[in-house]
Amino acid sequence: MYQQILTGIVLSGCSVTDLKCKKIYKSAAAAYILLALLGHTAGRTATLEGIAAGLLPGAFCLAVSWLSRQGLGYGDSVLILGCGISVGLWPCVKILFLSFFLAGIWAAGLLIFRRAGRGKEIPFVPFLFLGALIGGMG
Numbered sequence: 001m002y003q004q005i006l007t008g009i010v011l012s013g014c015s016v017t018d019l020k021c022k023k024i025y026k027s028a029a030a031a032y033i034l035l036a037l038l039g040h041t042a043g044r045t046a047t048l049e050g051i052a053a054g055l056l057p058g059a060f061c062l063a064v065s066w067l068s069r070q071g072l073g074y075g076d077s078v079l080i081l082g083c084g085i086s087v088g089l090w091p092c093v094k095i096l097f098l099s100f101f102l103a104g105i106w107a108a109g110l111l112i113f114r115r116a117g118r119g120k121e122i123p124f125v126p127f128l129f130l131g132a133l134i135g136g137m138g
Contacts, residue, residue, distance in 0.1 A: 002039045003086045004136075006032070011129035014079060018123040024075025029082060036086035046088070054084035057092045076124045083132070091135065099124070099131035 010032040014024050040046040046054075058081025065077045084092040103124060110116040 002043065003036060003045070006035055006039065007083060007086050007132055008129075010082070011079070011125060011132055014075075015123075015126040015129045018075075018125040022121070022123060024073065024079060024125060026075070026078070029075060029078040032079065032082040033085055036082055039086075050088060051085055053089040054087070054092060055081060056089060057084045057096055058082070061096075072124065076128070079125060079128065083128070094135045095128065095131040097131075098135050099127040102130055103127040 010028065014028055017023055017025065017028075037051070040051065058077060061072060061077035061080045062074070065072050065074050080092070080096065083095060087095070103122065106127070107116075107120075107122060110120065110122070111118070116122075
């Protein structure tokens, strides 16, 4: 339960800063990872293998960030890394799929109603937060 609450608090706070400033603070992402690891350690809720597997979605997104020259920002990818550590591999994958689906619907709506062109950047963390809410954060 601690990990789901932590994920909700961090993603909601980072959503606000992503919407307002189009920025994700490294300190918030680092604190999220640290608190998730501390929570697993204190509660003995995850194995080392489980935590390592949870890193996979975030590592993949970091590679995409690097290859796409931050088409998906590094801050988003580090939050996804933290999400994987916090809730685990498969819940994080579920959250990611929901997030990309919701972001795609939003982007399609912007294109259809001519509110933005193809090069328009949209903040991703709010969709990550919605994906976590809909997916039940694990």
